[in-house]
Amino acid sequence: MKIGITCYPTYGGSGVVATELGLELAHRGHEIHFISYAQPIRLRGDEANIHYHEVEVSRYPLFDYPPYDLALATRMAEVSQLYDLDLLHVHYAIPHSVSALLARQMLADGPRGRRLPFVTTLHGTDITLVGLDRSYLPITRYSIEQSDGVTAISNYLRDRTMRVFDVKKPIEVIYNSVNCDVYRRDPERTAELRKEYAPKNERILVHLSNFRPVKRITDVIEIFDRLRKQIPSKLLLIGDGPDRSVAEWLAVQKGIHEDVLFLGKQDEIHEKVAVADIMLMPSELESFGLAALEAMACEVVPIATRVGGVPEVIEHGVSGYLADVGDVDTMARYALELLRDENKLQTMGKQARAEAQSRFCSSKIVPQYEEFYKRVLERSS
Numbered sequence: 248m249k250i251g252i253t254c255y256p257t258y259g260g261s262g263v264v265a266t267e268l269g270l271e272l273a274h275r276g277h278e279i280h281f282i283s284y285a286q287p288i289r290l291r292g293d294e295a296n297i298h299y300h301e302v303e304v305s306r307y308p309l310f311d312y313p314p315y316d317l318a319l320a321t322r323m324a325e326v327s328q329l330y331d332l333d334l335l336h337v338h339y340a341i342p343h344s345v346s347a348l349l350a351r352q353m354l355a356d357g358p359r360g361r362r363l364p365f366v367t368t369l370h371g372t373d374i375t376l377v378g379l380d381r382s383y384l385p386i387t388r389y390s391i392e393q394s395d396g397v398t399a400i401s402n403y404l405r406d407r408t409m410r411v412f413d414v415k416k417p418i419e420v421i422y423n424s425v426n427c428d429v430y431r432r433d434p435e436r437t438a439e440l441r442k443e444y445a446p447k448n449e450r451i452l453v454h455l456s457n458f459r460p461v462k463r464i465t466d467v468i469e470i471f472d473r474l475r476k477q478i479p480s481k482l483l484l485i486g487d488g489p490d491r492s493v494a495e496w497l498a499v500q501k502g503i504h505e506d507v508l509f510l511g512k513q514d515e516i517h518e519k520v521a522v523a524d525i526m527l528m529p530s531e532l533e534s535f536g537l538a539a540l541e542a543m544a545c546e547v548v549p550i551a552t553r554v555g556g557v558p559e560v561i562e563h564g565v566s567g568y569l570a571d572v573g574d575v576d577t578m579a580r581y582a583l584e585l586l587r588d589e590n591k592l593q594t595m596g597k598q599a600r601a602e603a604q605s606r607f608c609s610s611k612i613v614p615q616y617e618e619f620y621k622r623v624l625e626r627s628s
């Protein structure tokens with residue numbers, strides 16, 4: 248198949264999912280065309296079967312708000328025509344599904360009168376935050392209803408979309424995935440990195456996100472502070488975003504900044520996650536929690552909040568721990584229990600990887616998208 252993929256190419260779960268999906272599909276012989284304003288961060292640019300088409304937005308003085316969605320729609324239609332794409336797959340409803348809808352309409356009304364179906368994958372904040380803004384809700388609902396196929400990354404998100412948006416269109420759940428061959432603990436590399444980050448053999452905790460308020464970064468610092476009082480440890484913070492300076496300030500206030508390593512945006516995430524013993528994900532809301540899944544695949548035990556789709560990913564007490572939002576004492580207690588019991592830590596890490604492998608491996612999830620595309624194409628022909 249020839250598939251156009253559009254996503255937010257910057258730091259964020261949906262862009263990562265879209266890029267990894269494109270890479271896997273390309274690996275399986277499909278021709279993939281990324282259409283976006285920047286090259287997705289996890290693309291190197293030299294992969295076989297992968298093309299990247301940049302969307303240029305004119306910055307005319309009259310445009311206080313450059314119309315990206317229109318430029319995107321135009322580019323989607325052009326690329327689809329030029330490369331004879333079979334379908335478009337957009338990740339994150341706003342504005343991508345609206346642009347895809349316009350592109351589909353432009354091609355249908357064009358000289359060749361061709362139909363270009365599009366699939367929308369809902370990721371979370373496109374529904375839980377942005378879509379609920381009254382100014383976006385009607386158009387989000389419309390573009391979901393108009394999609395030729397809709398998927399959501401958890402049952403939680405599907406149910407919430409249907410309930411809050413009153414969407415009648417069937418929404419299929421296809422879970423996020425992880426490449427279990429890449430996301431795994433390589434003992435040699437892990438030992439090397441451990442020496443670098445924890446030279447005195449301290450324990451290592453990790454957090455990975457885009458540092459937005461929904462991630463509750465200050466809770467990460469609070470949990471670490473409680474734990475560090477009991478066990479020598481280091482905290483790796485991977486990513487960047489609006490709440491980074493608040494976290495830095497809090498670490499300094501608590502006098503623990505030397506043990507909190509702000510690594511910023513990183514490549515080779517899998518190596519840096521795999522070096523840790525525990526991942527902290529105390530988010531206010533997660534429709535899935537991709538970072539926790541990536542950790543699980545690396546045998547790193549996640550301690551997270553019992554919100555949104557997270558309980559569909561982490562089984563409490565088996566492949567990780569869940570606590571209420573803001574309950575930093577309980578999350579710190581779980582971390583301490585684990586780090587004081589090596590056997591439990593190892594067993595849970597192995598169980599976490601086993602769960603990731605059996606339920607969320609790309610080799611299991613990508614064929615579900617292929618099947619879904621086939622059904623959409625059959626219906627649209």
Ligand code: GMT
Pocket residue numbers: 258259260261262264339370371372373375400423456457461532533534535536537538555
């Ligand atoms: O919250 C983020 O990190 C960004 C956001 C996105 O769309 O990029 O993440 C959402 O999609 C991820 C990938 O499907 C999910 O793993 C996250 O749980 C979801 N975030 C929220 O629901 C808050």
